[in-house]
């Protein structure tokens with residue numbers, strides 16, 4: 001079934017979106033799959049772009065977190081058939097180049113990030129729409145197991161991949177104390193992944209009371225930034241956390257992380273950084289042999305591992321969702337998220 005137009009959420013100027021009728025997405029190359037979207041989520045990255053829309057042309061179809069059903073496939077696609085239930089990475093990669101063969105898909109020259117203009121590479125229409133064209137689909141898409149709900153599946157392309165990469169790179173041993181700076185969706189899912197991967201105490205640092213309450217209900221020790229250092233020190237005989245995950249980014253996220261880490265500990269920053277430079281405690285980092293890593297999630301590399309955590313019930317991703325609303329309520333959903341009246345909103349089609 002081909003159609004001429006579709007509904008989509010498009011960028012409409014700083015901090016504004018609207019639902020527009022646009023030309024329908026379609027197959028344009030042999031590696032493409034056309035996905036009929038059933039769920040798509042609004043991400044902190046979308047909100048950040050609305051606030052700092054440097055490389056985001058008006059009219060851009062937004063969104064990069066999606067679950068759907070395969071509608072049509074290009075002539076060389078081998079892994080998917082019409083009717084398959086899928087989710088997919090938030091960015092594309094060729095799967096064949098030197099970087100892709102190493103599992104470093106983010107460095108692929110064919111990278112394009114759905115729904116973000118040219119902020120992270122070549123422009124590619126986003127997933128907050130009735131239909132989505134997915135290039136390099138055999139690499140980018142994954143089959144969703146029956147045990148994974150559509151709502152949980154929207155975390156696979158970005159948030160869960162980011163959380164999984166953060167903990168993977170944090171060098172933790174069973175029982176280690178892990179502190180997470182920021183209790184948004186990434187921080188919250190990171191706290192769950194840390195628990196599922198045998199961390200000891202997981203401390204989540206977050207100023208908003210409602211977000212702390214949710215983190216507590218999911219097993220973390222949630223604390224206001226003011227009390228974070230004393231809590232972490234009380235848990236570690238004064239040493240500080242074995243690993244700290246910065247899930248907010250910028251100078252604020254890094255300085256909070258350095259305030260919690262122990263000697264010889266590892267800080268992993270997965271929050272977005274916009275500044276060209278920021279203050280760095282060089283002398284202390286040397287004297288205490290600190291490790292600082294910057295990490296970007298890679299659903300294509302890590303999906304086999306984290307999918308198992310969800311399909312076996314070790315991670316309850318539905319608990320991160322504030323609410324699921326009809327697609328036509330997207331404008332109000334964006335307004336609530338921009339005002340921090342909600343944490344994660346999923347649009348249903």
Ligand SMILES: [Zn+2]
Pocket residue numbers: 043044045064065090158159
């Ligand atoms: Zn996202």
Ligand SMILES: [Zn+2]
Pocket residue numbers: 093094095096097098099100108109110
């Ligand atoms: Zn590649």
